[in-house]
Amino acid sequence: MIDRVSCLVTIALLSACAGHSDKTMAARSALDAGDPNGALHAINEQLNVDSEKQLPEKTGGDNSLLLLDRAMVLQELDQNALSSRDLEISDKEIQVLDLSANAGADLGRYLFSDDVGPYKAPAYEKLMINTINMMNYLARGDLNGARVEARRLAVMQKFTRDTGDAAQALFGPGSYLAGFVFEKSGKPEDALRYYDEALGYGMYDTLAEPVRRLTQQASYSSPRIRELLAKTPRAPKDDAPKDDDGELLVTLNFGRVPAKFARRIPIGLALTYASGFISPMDQGRANDLALQGLVTWVNYPELGRAHGAYGQPTFMLDGAWAPLEGILAVDEEAKRAWEKARGAVVASAITRTLSRVVAGEATKKVAGGGLLGEVLSLGAQVTLTATDTPDTRSWATLPARIAFGRMRVHAGTHAVALGASGGNKRQTITIAPHGWAVVNLTSLN
Numbered sequence: 389m390i391d392r393v394s395c396l397v398t399i400a401l402l403s404a405c406a407g408h409s410d411k412t413m414a415a416r417s418a419l420d421a422g423d424p425n426g427a428l429h430a431i432n433e434q435l436n437v438d439s440e441k442q443l444p445e446k447t448g449g450d451n452s453l454l455l456l457d458r459a460m461v462l463q464e465l466d467q468n469a470l471s472s473r474d475l476e477i478s479d480k481e482i483q484v485l486d487l488s489a490n491a492g493a494d495l496g497r498y499l500f501s502d503d504v505g506p507y508k509a510p511a512y513e514k515l516m517i518n519t520i521n522m523m524n525y526l527a528r529g530d531l532n533g534a535r536v537e538a539r540r541l542a543v544m545q546k547f548t549r550d551t552g553d554a555a556q557a558l559f560g561p562g563s564y565l566a567g568f569v570f571e572k573s574g575k576p577e578d579a580l581r582y583y584d585e586a587l588g589y590g591m592y593d594t595l596a597e598p599v600r601r602l603t604q605q606a607s608y609s610s611p612r613i614r615e616l617l618a619k620t621p622r623a624p625k626d627d628a629p630k631d632d633d634g635e636l637l638v639t640l641n642f643g644r645v646p647a648k649f650a651r652r653i654p655i656g657l658a659l660t661y662a663s664g665f666i667s668p669m670d671q672g673r674a675n676d677l678a679l680q681g682l683v684t685w686v687n688y689p690e691l692g693r694a695h696g697a698y699g700q701p702t703f704m705l706d707g708a709w710a711p712l713e714g715i716l717a718v719d720e721e722a723k724r725a726w727e728k729a730r731g732a733v734v735a736s737a738i739t740r741t742l743s744r745v746v747a748g749e750a751t752k753k754v755a756g757g758g759l760l761g762e763v764l765s766l767g768a769q770v771t772l773t774a775t776d777t778p779d780t781r782s783w784a785t786l787p788a789r790i791a792f793g794r795m796r797v798h799a800g801t802h803a804v805a806l807g808a809s810g811g812n813k814r815q816t817i818t819i820a821p822h823g824w825a826v827v828n829l830t831s832l833n
Contacts, residue, residue, distance in 0.1 A: 643788030
């Protein structure tokens with residue numbers, strides 16, 4: 389009997405804590421190896437489809453996240469239309485997780501529950517869905533689709549402000565792109581409002597010339613806009629843009645945010661993480677277990693390490709180096725959001741651990757105590773440990789960094805070369821008089 393329980397313990401230690409992160413392991417490994425096609429194949433297998441042109445029967449739950457992962461891989465492969473489709477489907481399926489202080493208990497219960505049911509995303513992921521999808525539409529020259537994403541982004545930004553979420557630090561790229569969208573759509577007032585928002589999260593010097601042009605067409609102004617114009621003098625007459633010049637915008641997405649993984653720690657250590665989030669009663673019961681000298685394990689989802697060091701991205705136009713700006717660390721926001729949620733998540737994990745112990749004690753009592761009761765109690769706890777799966781779901785292919793480059797260029801044909809995180813793109817573009825083009829590089833390795 390004891391040997392059988394020992395086997396159960398071994399099986400539990402080997403099989404417990406499997407979850408969503410295991411499903412994305414093959415795709416992430418392929419991306420690490422610089423093989424986006426291999427990653428696409430692995431995700432399609434998890435979605436149970438034969439091709440990226442197909443959608444799974446159900447688009448909710450884990451599949452909504454797998455579609456987000458596939459969308460980024462498709463963007464890396466320049467399949468922007470399919471990437472947009474997957475992003476938009478997931479955007480409708482995924483709810484937003486409230487990280488406000490008064491939602492602590494619900495937060496812990498949600499993030500630690502078994503990884504079934506609808507996925508709730510931290511605000512930064514929802515913001516990035518619309519930001520990334522604007523890039524898809526702009527790369528295809530589709531202003532109508534880009535405007536829809538810009539308006540969806542505005543709704544999400546309002547929610548983030550209203551809840552006081554720290555993800556507001558990520559407003560810059562989305563607002564910059566939305567300003568570009570409305571500028572090219574002939575809506576200068578809206579464009580200036582979005583550019584003003586972007587300037588609140590970074591001083592984008594490349595906005596000086598377009599903002600100066602827009603202020604001649606609209607009445608909107610702000611202290612940030614006036615500061616930008618004051619510190620950026622007009623170009624000398626010989627260098628001033630010609631009336632028929634066009635504009636080039638490049639966007640670079642590179643690296644990946646850390647993925648979550650299931651972690652098992654002793655209950656004593658877990659108590660240090662959960663301080664301030666656990667009830668006094670559960671705190672006392674957990675302390676009693678820790679003092680017994682027997683190792684009681686707590687399973688919870690943890691954020692992994694950053695994927696790696698990201699070098700400086702590069703941008704060349706017609707063989708000459710061009711500047712990039714607005715490099716945003718999305719992975720740092722992911723860390724901040726997790727640190728804010730961690731205490732409540734671990735507190736919920738401790739509560740579930742205590743429930744396992746209670747179940748084991750009940751089994752022991754029914755068995756009449758003694759050796760048999762001890763064995764059955766341990767077996768019950770082992771079984772519950774093995775089935776206690778932390779929610780390791782997250783958008784695993786979300787880029788860790790975003791950068792922009794923007795230049796006024798003469799109408800005609802130009803050679804663009806972009807590089808970031810081991811990925812490179814060379815593309816020849818033709819810009820019509822007064823026209824524009826957007827070139828995107830996504831490199832997820």
